[in-house]
Amino acid sequence: MWRVRRPSPHPNQSGPPFNALACRRLRAALNMGPEHVAHGMRVSYGLPYVTPDLVAAWERGVASPGTAELTALAGVLWCSPGELIGRPQTLREHRVARGLAPEDVARAVGVALPAYLRMEETEGWRGTDRQSSALADVLALALPDFVTVTGREEKLADLLSSAVTTRWQGYVRQVAKVAPLDRRVMENVLQVLHQDYQGHMAATLRWGGGGPDASAGGRDFLDRIVEHFWAAVERHP
DSSP states (O other), rough: OOOOOOOOOTTOOOOOBOOOHHHHHHHHHHHHOOHHHHHHHHHHHHHHHHHHHHHHHHHSSSOOHHHHHHHHHHHHHTTTTEEEEEEEESHHHHHHTTTTHHHHHHHTOOOOOHHHHEEEHHHOOOOOHHHHHHHHHTTTHHHHHHHHHTOOOHHHHHHHHHHHOGGGGHHHHHHHHHHHHHHHHHHHHHHHHOOOHHHHHHHHHHHHHTTTTHHHHHHHHTTTHHHOOOOOHHHOO
16 A cells, blocks of 8 residues: 645636646647647637636746646646646645546545545545545555545654653554554654654753753754654665
């Protein structure tokens, strides 16, 4: 299993973070002008309001295409929707990046379509473990993305903070429930994070002399604990 966007000028069309530079490069590689892109979207995808000026606005980052617009734009530029967006963060953004309809994902994970759409709207995944596994498969989610999309990141941060500030050995199983990793990997990563945190605390105390800012390094480390965790997982052999 493991391997500030401005809104569209057309209401009720929200979309994922748009990669304006990628759009411009893909269009240029096809020797197309904004007018050619707009024409293709109007004629082939039934979006009569798309003009060369709107395409140019997308490419300048002044506006962003909605979901339907993004799909049509990808079709005209002969690429996947995922090539036109920034790094997906939400459930909807990952689905759009894969070029899937809500019905496709709902069917694959075994969730009724209205329930699935509510999860997208509220950004609150409430599937079972089996459904979560199916979601990771159909959206090709890497483990960090899986944790974020299923709403586990805040809990992961809390557990990791407790692990590095106390005895990390007592948190191996709990952290593994949130971020499924091999036990040996988890033990090594938590040990490294614990040592790093203690090193930050010791260094800051030496520099700060025990003053009010003496633990600033430790606080900064905890503020980015999830980021440090995934970096340590990535470095693990």
